Amino acid sequence: MITHNNNRRAGAARAGxxxxxxxxxxxLSACVQQPxxxxxxxxxxxxxxxxxxxxxxxxxxxxxxxxxxxETARAANAELPPGFRAHxxxxxxxxxxxxxxxxxxxxxxxxFPEAAPFMDFLLRNVGKPQTVAATDAGLPAAGSPAAGSPAAGSPAAxxxxxxxxxxxxxxxxxxxxxxxKGS
Amino acid sequence: MMNNLMRAxxxxxVALLTGCVTPPQKNLDYTAFRESKPASILVLPPLNTSVxxxxxxxxxxxxxLPLAESGYYVIPVGVMEETFKQNGLTSxxxxxxxxxxxxxxxxxxxxxxxxTVKQYGASYAxxxxxxxxxxxxxxxxxxxxAKLWSGSKQVVHANNNSNGGLIGMxxxxxxxxxxxxxxxxxxxxxxxxxxxxxSAGTPGGMLYGPRSPRYEAQ
Numbered sequence: 001m002i003t004h005n006n007n008r009r010a011g012a013a014r015a016g017x018x019x020x021x022x023x024x025x026x027x028l029s030a031c032v033q034q035p036x037x038x039x040x041x042x043x044x045x046x047x048x049x050x051x052x053x054x055x056x057x058x059x060x061x062x063x064x065x066x067x068x069x070x071e072t073a074r075a076a077n078a079e080l081p082p083g084f085r086a087h088x089x090x091x092x093x094x095x096x097x098x099x100x101x102x103x104x105x106x107x108x109x110x111x112f113p114e115a116a117p118f119m120d121f122l123l124r125n126v127g128k129p130q131t132v133a134a135t136d137a138g139l140p141a142a143g144s145p146a147a148g149s150p151a152a153g154s155p156a157a158x159x160x161x162x163x164x165x166x167x168x169x170x171x172x173x174x175x176x177x178x179x180x181k182g183s
Numbered sequence: 184m185m186n187n188l189m190r191a192x193x194x195x196x197v198a199l200l201t202g203c204v205t206p207p208q209k210n211l212d213y214t215a216f217r218e219s220k221p222a223s224i225l226v227l228p229p230l231n232t233s234v235x236x237x238x239x240x241x242x243x244x245x246x247x248l249p250l251a252e253s254g255y256y257v258i259p260v261g262v263m264e265e266t267f268k269q270n271g272l273t274s275x276x277x278x279x280x281x282x283x284x285x286x287x288x289x290x291x292x293x294x295x296x297x298x299t300v301k302q303y304g305a306s307y308a309x310x311x312x313x314x315x316x317x318x319x320x321x322x323x324x325x326x327x328x329a330k331l332w333s334g335s336k337q338v339v340h341a342n343n344n345s346n347g348g349l350i351g352m353x354x355x356x357x358x359x360x361x362x363x364x365x366x367x368x369x370x371x372x373x374x375x376x377x378x379x380x381x382s383a384g385t386p387g388g389m390l391y392g393p394r395s396p397r398y399e400a401q
Binding site for chain 1: 222223237239240241243244245247248251252254255256257258259260261262263264265266289290291292370374394395
């Protein structure tokens, strides 16, 4: 009877110890180990850095790195980070490939609905023929009543250039029409 | 007896589990942040009071990762910069002066992050060279101008020259300076600084955003 008790006690002690160790191990790994990355970060920030640092830098090199990242992300079943597609789209437009640029901007919007206002703003300006360059003042948000007002010395004023994509690449009017409808 | 031991184990589990969750610092007021529930963040080009012109690009380009991994949509920074440029805005000082309403209208972001790079780069000394990056940041709600959060972080990355005596140290100092230039180590340290400053779940840090699996639990 006594030995039986001792066995039970020893078993319980062991169970308690195992539980404590398991908890410690599990928690340590949970604390120390970073949670799995939400996105594939292989090229986006590096490309943006090259772009920002060298006044645009080498578009082709940046584009290649990002296209490669699309493949590795796909292979790893990982998501592309926010901004990735829009940045790649801008690079395409800079290189004169408006269609692929628009496609990426649409992709950004589809992947991240939060991107919609900015992407719509950019895509609106893609559709505009450069001669119209409709903006009188302010960032080419156009259409907003505020844009027509004196803009209170905002440094944004006085620019007649339209938004980047339009300046970089005038898209076909037909395409612009479908974009309008879509947005 | 058995129950006591089992209980001890369970207590350990609970204690450790709670110990793992770092609560935000108590002296920081998260009321406005919690009410605001920002989903998207516009990271404006940082002001740069350091002596290195590369600081703005290094800090701006690497702010997306910690914020996105914390659950936020981050407005594409390169495209943002280009949009400002097309409108004659190239100075971060001018951009930081833009009205929130205007920023909200163009970029559609819920909040904007205003950063200042105070130190960026290597300081060379005979015995050891260090790379220091120091950043201040403030998050403002673009819908009502409310201040949601602010923080600052300095990371000093020093080399360990523990071996080789004085001659070894002198050689080491020369090598390190070369390495600093070649690999742009300041860029890496800027990435670390951003990660420590802008990752959610750290004491006094940002809250998690809606895209994070930890958003609901916080």
